[in-house]
Amino acid sequence: MALRHNPQTRKTTTMTTKDKVARRKLSLLELASELSNVSRACKLIGYSRQQFYEIRRNFQTYGADGLIDRIPGAKGPHPNRVPTEIEAAILDHALAHPCHGATRVEQELRLKGLQVSSGGVRGVWMRHNLLTKHERLLRLEKTTAERAITLTEEQTRVLERFSPEFRERHIEAPYTGALVAVDTFFVGTLKGVGKVFLQTAIDCHSRYTWARLYPSKLPVTAVHLMNNDVLPTFEANEVKIETVLSDNGREFCGRPDQHPYELFLQLEDIAHRTTRVRRPQSNGILERFHRTLLDEHFRVEGRRTWFETIEEMQAVLDDYLEGYNTKRPHQGRGMNGRTPIRAFTEGMPKTSNTEVTSQTKTAKLKAA
Numbered sequence: 373m374a375l376r377h378n379p380q381t382r383k384t385t386t387m388t389t390k391d392k393v394a395r396r397k398l399s400l401l402e403l404a405s406e407l408s409n410v411s412r413a414c415k416l417i418g419y420s421r422q423q424f425y426e427i428r429r430n431f432q433t434y435g436a437d438g439l440i441d442r443i444p445g446a447k448g449p450h451p452n453r454v455p456t457e458i459e460a461a462i463l464d465h466a467l468a469h470p471c472h473g474a475t476r477v478e479q480e481l482r483l484k485g486l487q488v489s490s491g492g493v494r495g496v497w498m499r500h501n502l503l504t505k506h507e508r509l510l511r512l513e514k515t516t517a518e519r520a521i522t523l524t525e526e527q528t529r530v531l532e533r534f535s536p537e538f539r540e541r542h543i544e545a546p547y548t549g550a551l552v553a554v555d556t557f558f559v560g561t562l563k564g565v566g567k568v569f570l571q572t573a574i575d576c577h578s579r580y581t582w583a584r585l586y587p588s589k590l591p592v593t594a595v596h597l598m599n600n601d602v603l604p605t606f607e608a609n610e611v612k613i614e615t616v617l618s619d620n621g622r623e624f625c626g627r628p629d630q631h632p633y634e635l636f637l638q639l640e641d642i643a644h645r646t647t648r649v650r651r652p653q654s655n656g657i658l659e660r661f662h663r664t665l666l667d668e669h670f671r672v673e674g675r676r677t678w679f680e681t682i683e684e685m686q687a688v689l690d691d692y693l694e695g696y697n698t699k700r701p702h703q704g705r706g707m708n709g710r711t712p713i714r715a716f717t718e719g720m721p722k723t724s725n726t727e728v729t730s731q732t733k734t735a736k737l738k739a740a
Contacts, residue, residue, distance in 0.1 A: 394439035397427045454492045461486055462496045467515060470508035471530055543617075543657055545576035548719035549606060551645075552576065553617045554598075554624065555658040556589045559670060565682060570665075571597040576617070576657055578715035579702050580605075583665075583693060585682050591632040594623045598636065611720055615643040619655060657704070668692070 396417065404413035404424065414424050430438030454462075458481070465477050472480070474490040474497070481488055497503045502511060513531065516523065523531070545551040557570040569589045574581045582601040586593040598616075606613055616637060618624035625646060628634045637644050647654035669692045679685045701709040710718075 390440050393441055394436070397431075397439045398436075400424060401428060401431060454488055454496060458486050458488050458492075459496050462488070462493055463500065463502075466497065466502055466508050467512055468524070469526070470512050471505055543576050543655075547721050548575060548577050548580075548716050549611045549613050549721070550577055551615050551617055552602065552613050553655055553658045554594065555619060555655060555662070556594070556621060556623055557662050557665075559585065559685075560674075562679060562682065562685070564680065568682060568685070569593070570662075572658060572661065573597055573602045574658055574661055575712075575716060577719045578712050579657070579661075579704055579707060580697055580712040580716045581661060581693060583689060585686050585689065587682060589621070589623050591623045591626070594633050595636045603640065609716075609720065613640070613642050615645055617645045617647065617655060619647050620649055660704075665692075 400413060400417040400419055401424075403417060404410050407413050410421060410424055414421055419427070427439065432438075453459075461481055461484070462477060465472065465480060469477075469480075474493040477493045478488060478490045494503065497508075502508045509530065512527065516531075543551065543553070552573055553576055554571070554573045557572060559568040559570050562568050566587060569586050570583055571586060571589075571593050572581065572583045582597060582605070584593075584597050584601060586596075603613070624633050624644075625631065626634055628638070634644065669689065673679075673685075673688055677684075677688065679688075697712045699711060701707075702712055702715070703709065707715060
Protein backbone atom coordinates (compact mmCIF):
# COMPACT_ATOMS: atom_id res chain seq x y z
CA MET A 373 0.00 0.00 0.00
CA ALA A 374 1.67 3.19 -1.22
CA LEU A 375 0.59 6.47 0.38
CA ARG A 376 1.45 9.84 -1.00
CA HIS A 377 1.72 12.67 1.44
CA ASN A 378 2.56 16.30 0.77
CA PRO A 379 5.46 17.22 3.11
CA GLN A 380 4.19 20.81 3.29
CA THR A 381 1.33 19.63 5.50
CA ARG A 382 3.88 18.90 8.24
CA LYS A 383 5.16 22.46 8.35
CA THR A 384 3.31 24.19 11.16
CA THR A 385 4.38 27.02 13.37
CA THR A 386 2.38 25.93 16.42
CA MET A 387 1.35 22.32 17.06
CA THR A 388 -2.13 22.07 18.50
CA THR A 389 -3.67 18.96 20.05
CA LYS A 390 -5.62 18.27 16.85
CA ASP A 391 -2.44 18.56 14.78
CA LYS A 392 -0.63 16.08 17.01
CA VAL A 393 -3.46 13.55 16.76
CA ALA A 394 -3.59 13.93 12.96
CA ARG A 395 0.19 13.40 12.70
CA ARG A 396 -0.05 10.27 14.88
CA LYS A 397 -2.74 8.83 12.60
CA LEU A 398 -0.65 9.63 9.53
CA SER A 399 2.35 7.91 11.15
CA LEU A 400 0.17 4.82 11.65
CA LEU A 401 -0.73 4.71 7.97
CA GLU A 402 2.89 5.23 6.87
CA LEU A 403 4.21 2.58 9.28
CA ALA A 404 1.63 0.06 8.11
CA SER A 405 2.70 0.77 4.51
CA GLU A 406 6.40 0.30 5.33
CA LEU A 407 5.94 -2.88 7.38
CA SER A 408 3.20 -4.30 5.14
CA ASN A 409 1.69 -5.50 8.40
CA VAL A 410 -1.37 -3.74 9.80
CA SER A 411 -1.46 -5.67 13.07
CA ARG A 412 2.17 -4.89 13.94
CA ALA A 413 1.78 -1.20 13.04
CA CYS A 414 -1.34 -0.90 15.20
CA LYS A 415 0.45 -2.57 18.11
CA LEU A 416 3.43 -0.20 17.87
CA ILE A 417 1.37 2.98 17.53
CA GLY A 418 -1.37 2.00 19.95
CA TYR A 419 -4.47 1.72 17.75
CA SER A 420 -6.83 -1.18 17.09
CA ARG A 421 -7.32 -2.72 13.63
CA GLN A 422 -10.87 -1.35 13.53
CA GLN A 423 -9.53 2.16 14.17
CA PHE A 424 -6.87 1.67 11.48
CA TYR A 425 -9.38 0.84 8.77
CA GLU A 426 -11.59 3.74 9.81
CA ILE A 427 -8.59 6.13 9.69
CA ARG A 428 -7.53 4.81 6.29
CA ARG A 429 -11.09 5.16 4.91
CA ASN A 430 -11.34 8.77 6.12
CA PHE A 431 -7.92 9.58 4.68
CA GLN A 432 -8.79 8.11 1.31
CA THR A 433 -12.15 9.93 1.26
CA TYR A 434 -11.32 13.38 2.68
CA GLY A 435 -7.54 13.58 2.46
CA ALA A 436 -5.60 15.26 5.28
CA ASP A 437 -8.81 16.77 6.69
CA GLY A 438 -10.07 13.24 7.36
CA LEU A 439 -7.33 12.75 9.97
CA ILE A 440 -8.67 15.54 12.21
CA ASP A 441 -11.01 14.45 15.01
CA ARG A 442 -14.43 16.03 14.85
CA ILE A 443 -16.72 16.33 17.82
CA PRO A 444 -20.07 14.70 17.05
CA GLY A 445 -23.12 16.88 17.32
CA ALA A 446 -25.40 19.20 15.45
CA LYS A 447 -23.83 21.24 12.68
CA GLY A 448 -24.72 24.93 12.76
CA PRO A 449 -27.25 26.35 15.25
CA HIS A 450 -28.59 23.83 17.75
CA PRO A 451 -32.18 22.82 16.97
CA ASN A 452 -33.23 23.72 20.54
CA ARG A 453 -31.72 27.23 20.42
CA VAL A 454 -34.13 29.97 21.52
CA PRO A 455 -35.82 31.88 18.68
CA THR A 456 -34.26 35.05 17.36
CA GLU A 457 -36.92 37.37 18.78
CA ILE A 458 -36.55 35.90 22.29
CA GLU A 459 -32.76 36.17 22.08
CA ALA A 460 -33.11 39.84 21.14
CA ALA A 461 -35.47 40.37 24.09
CA ILE A 462 -32.94 38.76 26.46
CA LEU A 463 -30.14 41.00 25.19
CA ASP A 464 -32.32 44.11 25.49
CA HIS A 465 -33.26 43.15 29.06
CA ALA A 466 -29.58 42.60 29.94
CA LEU A 467 -28.86 46.11 28.69
CA ALA A 468 -31.68 47.69 30.68
CA HIS A 469 -31.17 45.58 33.84
CA PRO A 470 -27.57 44.24 33.85
CA CYS A 471 -27.74 43.02 37.47
CA HIS A 472 -30.77 40.74 37.00
CA GLY A 473 -30.01 37.03 37.20
CA ALA A 474 -31.16 34.36 34.77
CA THR A 475 -34.20 33.37 36.86
CA ARG A 476 -35.29 37.00 37.22
CA VAL A 477 -34.97 37.53 33.44
CA GLU A 478 -37.02 34.37 32.80
CA GLN A 479 -39.81 35.63 35.07
CA GLU A 480 -39.77 39.13 33.58
CA LEU A 481 -40.02 37.79 30.01
CA ARG A 482 -42.82 35.39 30.95
CA LEU A 483 -44.83 38.41 32.13
CA LYS A 484 -44.38 39.82 28.62
CA GLY A 485 -45.60 36.59 27.03
CA LEU A 486 -42.19 35.22 26.02
CA GLN A 487 -41.54 31.60 27.05
CA VAL A 488 -37.90 30.88 27.88
CA SER A 489 -36.09 28.95 30.61
CA SER A 490 -33.33 30.27 32.84
CA GLY A 491 -30.97 27.85 31.07
CA GLY A 492 -31.93 29.39 27.75
CA VAL A 493 -31.16 32.84 29.15
CA ARG A 494 -27.73 31.68 30.28
CA GLY A 495 -27.13 30.13 26.86
CA VAL A 496 -27.79 33.47 25.17
CA TRP A 497 -25.50 35.22 27.66
CA MET A 498 -22.75 32.67 27.04
CA ARG A 499 -22.88 33.09 23.25
CA HIS A 500 -22.56 36.86 23.62
CA ASN A 501 -19.93 36.84 26.44
CA LEU A 502 -22.40 38.23 28.98
CA LEU A 503 -22.39 35.35 31.46
CA THR A 504 -21.16 37.41 34.43
CA LYS A 505 -22.68 40.56 35.89
CA HIS A 506 -19.41 42.40 35.34
CA GLU A 507 -19.49 41.61 31.60
CA ARG A 508 -23.06 42.87 31.32
CA LEU A 509 -22.12 46.07 33.13
CA LEU A 510 -19.19 46.61 30.76
CA ARG A 511 -21.57 46.17 27.82
CA LEU A 512 -23.89 48.79 29.29
CA GLU A 513 -20.99 51.19 29.75
CA LYS A 514 -19.69 50.58 26.22
CA THR A 515 -23.15 51.01 24.69
CA THR A 516 -23.65 54.23 26.63
CA ALA A 517 -20.35 55.61 25.38
CA GLU A 518 -21.15 54.78 21.75
CA ARG A 519 -24.63 56.30 21.53
CA ALA A 520 -26.50 59.08 23.26
CA ILE A 521 -29.16 57.62 25.56
CA THR A 522 -30.89 58.75 28.72
CA LEU A 523 -29.94 56.48 31.61
CA THR A 524 -32.64 55.38 34.00
CA GLU A 525 -32.18 55.98 37.71
CA GLU A 526 -31.42 52.29 38.24
CA GLN A 527 -28.74 52.28 35.52
CA THR A 528 -27.13 55.39 37.00
CA ARG A 529 -26.95 53.83 40.47
CA VAL A 530 -25.40 50.65 39.07
CA LEU A 531 -22.75 52.54 37.09
CA GLU A 532 -21.81 54.72 40.05
CA ARG A 533 -21.44 51.62 42.21
CA PHE A 534 -19.38 49.44 39.88
CA SER A 535 -17.60 51.71 37.42
CA PRO A 536 -14.10 52.89 38.43
CA GLU A 537 -14.64 56.03 36.37
CA PHE A 538 -17.54 57.06 38.61
CA ARG A 539 -15.90 55.91 41.83
CA GLU A 540 -12.81 58.02 41.21
CA ARG A 541 -14.51 61.36 40.56
CA HIS A 542 -13.02 64.30 42.45
CA ILE A 543 -14.01 67.84 43.36
CA GLU A 544 -12.37 70.24 40.91
CA ALA A 545 -11.33 73.74 42.01
CA PRO A 546 -8.96 75.30 39.45
CA TYR A 547 -7.81 78.20 41.64
CA THR A 548 -7.95 79.60 45.16
CA GLY A 549 -11.44 80.73 46.15
CA ALA A 550 -13.22 78.88 43.34
CA LEU A 551 -14.86 76.52 45.84
CA VAL A 552 -14.91 76.49 49.66
CA ALA A 553 -16.40 73.40 51.31
CA VAL A 554 -18.04 73.67 54.74
CA ASP A 555 -19.35 71.06 57.12
CA THR A 556 -20.33 70.38 60.74
CA PHE A 557 -18.63 67.61 62.68
CA PHE A 558 -19.67 66.17 66.05
CA VAL A 559 -16.51 65.98 68.18
CA GLY A 560 -17.96 64.46 71.34
CA THR A 561 -19.28 65.35 74.78
CA LEU A 562 -17.23 67.46 77.20
CA LYS A 563 -17.95 66.93 80.87
CA GLY A 564 -19.62 69.99 82.36
CA VAL A 565 -20.19 71.54 78.92
CA GLY A 566 -22.14 69.05 76.87
CA LYS A 567 -21.93 68.31 73.18
CA VAL A 568 -19.12 69.88 71.18
CA PHE A 569 -19.44 70.54 67.44
CA LEU A 570 -16.77 71.56 64.96
CA GLN A 571 -17.53 74.01 62.15
CA THR A 572 -15.01 73.49 59.35
CA ALA A 573 -14.26 75.30 56.09
CA ILE A 574 -11.63 74.29 53.54
CA ASP A 575 -10.47 75.84 50.29
CA CYS A 576 -10.80 72.94 47.84
CA HIS A 577 -7.92 74.12 45.66
CA SER A 578 -5.24 74.61 48.31
CA ARG A 579 -6.69 72.54 51.24
CA TYR A 580 -6.18 75.60 53.50
CA THR A 581 -8.49 74.95 56.46
CA TRP A 582 -10.36 76.94 59.11
CA ALA A 583 -12.11 75.28 62.06
CA ARG A 584 -13.82 76.43 65.25
CA LEU A 585 -15.54 74.58 68.13
CA TYR A 586 -19.07 75.42 69.31
CA PRO A 587 -21.52 73.98 71.85
CA SER A 588 -24.27 73.77 69.21
CA LYS A 589 -24.77 73.46 65.44
CA LEU A 590 -27.05 76.46 64.86
CA PRO A 591 -26.84 78.53 61.66
CA VAL A 592 -25.24 81.37 63.62
CA THR A 593 -22.17 79.18 64.29
CA ALA A 594 -21.69 78.54 60.57
CA VAL A 595 -22.04 82.28 59.89
CA HIS A 596 -19.58 83.09 62.69
CA LEU A 597 -16.83 80.88 61.19
CA MET A 598 -17.27 82.39 57.72
CA ASN A 599 -17.45 85.98 58.95
CA ASN A 600 -14.67 85.89 61.56
CA ASP A 601 -12.14 83.44 60.07
CA VAL A 602 -12.68 82.55 56.42
CA LEU A 603 -13.63 85.84 54.78
CA PRO A 604 -10.94 87.94 56.55
CA THR A 605 -8.25 85.57 55.21
CA PHE A 606 -9.47 85.91 51.63
CA GLU A 607 -9.96 89.68 51.94
CA ALA A 608 -6.46 90.15 53.33
CA ASN A 609 -5.12 88.49 50.19
CA GLU A 610 -7.57 90.27 47.85
CA VAL A 611 -9.19 87.01 46.75
CA LYS A 612 -12.92 86.45 46.39
CA ILE A 613 -14.85 83.32 47.35
CA GLU A 614 -16.99 82.31 44.40
CA THR A 615 -18.90 79.26 45.66
CA VAL A 616 -19.57 77.50 48.97
CA LEU A 617 -20.32 73.76 49.02
CA SER A 618 -22.25 72.30 51.96
CA ASP A 619 -24.51 69.40 52.80
CA ASN A 620 -28.24 69.84 53.34
CA GLY A 621 -28.00 70.38 57.10
CA ARG A 622 -30.28 72.90 58.78
CA GLU A 623 -27.35 75.08 59.78
CA PHE A 624 -26.57 75.65 56.08
CA CYS A 625 -29.88 75.37 54.21
CA GLY A 626 -33.29 76.96 54.56
CA ARG A 627 -35.53 79.56 52.99
CA PRO A 628 -33.32 81.96 51.03
CA ASP A 629 -35.22 84.99 52.36
CA GLN A 630 -35.08 83.97 56.03
CA HIS A 631 -32.23 81.57 56.78
CA PRO A 632 -29.21 83.38 58.37
CA TYR A 633 -26.56 81.44 56.43
CA GLU A 634 -28.34 81.81 53.10
CA LEU A 635 -28.78 85.55 53.72
CA PHE A 636 -25.11 85.93 54.68
CA LEU A 637 -23.94 84.30 51.45
CA GLN A 638 -26.27 86.47 49.40
CA LEU A 639 -24.94 89.56 51.15
CA GLU A 640 -21.36 88.55 50.31
CA ASP A 641 -22.30 87.63 46.72
CA ILE A 642 -21.27 83.97 47.18
CA ALA A 643 -23.01 81.16 45.33
CA HIS A 644 -24.28 78.23 47.41
CA ARG A 645 -24.12 74.59 46.22
CA THR A 646 -25.32 71.54 48.15
CA THR A 647 -24.27 67.89 47.97
CA ARG A 648 -26.53 64.96 47.18
CA VAL A 649 -28.67 63.79 50.09
CA ARG A 650 -27.09 60.89 52.03
CA ARG A 651 -23.98 61.09 49.86
CA PRO A 652 -21.05 62.26 52.05
CA GLN A 653 -18.59 61.34 49.26
CA SER A 654 -19.80 64.46 47.43
CA ASN A 655 -17.90 66.49 50.02
CA GLY A 656 -15.01 64.04 50.27
CA ILE A 657 -12.26 66.63 50.84
CA LEU A 658 -13.76 67.67 54.18
CA GLU A 659 -14.64 64.10 55.14
CA ARG A 660 -10.99 63.14 54.63
CA PHE A 661 -9.79 66.13 56.66
CA HIS A 662 -12.07 65.18 59.56
CA ARG A 663 -10.56 61.69 59.61
CA THR A 664 -7.06 63.19 59.63
CA LEU A 665 -8.08 65.57 62.42
CA LEU A 666 -9.40 62.68 64.49
CA ASP A 667 -6.28 60.54 64.02
CA GLU A 668 -3.67 63.27 64.44
CA HIS A 669 -5.29 65.63 66.94
CA PHE A 670 -8.48 64.79 68.84
CA ARG A 671 -7.66 61.15 69.66
CA VAL A 672 -4.17 62.16 70.77
CA GLU A 673 -4.98 65.33 72.71
CA GLY A 674 -8.02 63.68 74.30
CA ARG A 675 -5.66 61.27 76.04
CA ARG A 676 -2.93 63.80 76.72
CA THR A 677 -4.81 66.82 78.07
CA TRP A 678 -7.77 67.18 80.44
CA PHE A 679 -10.02 69.83 78.88
CA GLU A 680 -12.58 71.68 80.97
CA THR A 681 -13.76 74.36 78.53
CA ILE A 682 -14.25 74.71 74.78
CA GLU A 683 -11.80 77.62 74.82
CA GLU A 684 -9.01 75.31 75.99
CA MET A 685 -9.83 72.86 73.20
CA GLN A 686 -9.89 75.71 70.68
CA ALA A 687 -6.45 76.97 71.71
CA VAL A 688 -4.90 73.54 71.12
CA LEU A 689 -6.83 73.17 67.85
CA ASP A 690 -5.50 76.53 66.61
CA ASP A 691 -1.93 75.35 67.20
CA TYR A 692 -2.61 72.18 65.21
CA LEU A 693 -4.17 74.12 62.32
CA GLU A 694 -1.19 76.47 62.24
CA GLY A 695 1.11 73.50 61.64
CA TYR A 696 -1.36 71.83 59.26
CA ASN A 697 -1.67 74.91 57.04
CA THR A 698 1.92 76.15 57.07
CA LYS A 699 4.30 73.25 57.83
CA ARG A 700 2.68 69.92 57.03
CA PRO A 701 3.21 68.69 53.41
CA HIS A 702 -0.09 67.63 51.89
CA GLN A 703 -0.42 64.45 49.85
CA GLY A 704 -3.88 65.18 48.44
CA ARG A 705 -4.81 65.15 44.77
CA GLY A 706 -2.86 67.84 42.90
CA MET A 707 -0.95 69.00 45.99
CA ASN A 708 2.34 67.19 45.20
CA GLY A 709 3.63 67.55 48.76
CA ARG A 710 3.07 71.32 48.98
CA THR A 711 1.83 72.93 52.16
CA PRO A 712 -1.70 74.42 52.02
CA ILE A 713 -0.35 77.96 52.51
CA ARG A 714 1.94 77.58 49.50
CA ALA A 715 -0.85 76.11 47.35
CA PHE A 716 -3.15 78.93 48.51
CA THR A 717 -0.61 81.54 47.41
CA GLU A 718 0.30 79.90 44.11
CA GLY A 719 -3.35 79.35 43.23
CA MET A 720 -4.46 82.96 43.58
CA PRO A 721 -6.11 84.25 40.40
CA LYS A 722 -3.93 86.62 38.38
CA THR A 723 -5.43 90.12 38.06
CA SER A 724 -4.09 93.13 36.20
CA ASN A 725 -4.89 95.59 39.00
CA THR A 726 -3.14 93.62 41.73
CA GLU A 727 0.58 93.01 41.47
CA VAL A 728 1.76 91.58 44.75
CA THR A 729 4.75 89.30 45.11
CA SER A 730 4.34 85.76 46.36
CA GLN A 731 6.26 86.52 49.56
CA THR A 732 3.95 89.44 50.46
CA LYS A 733 0.84 87.33 49.92
CA THR A 734 2.24 84.58 52.12
CA ALA A 735 2.96 87.09 54.88
CA LYS A 736 -0.63 88.39 54.68
CA LEU A 737 -2.02 84.87 54.84
CA LYS A 738 0.01 84.06 57.96
CA ALA A 739 -1.06 87.28 59.61
CA ALA A 740 -4.73 86.45 58.95
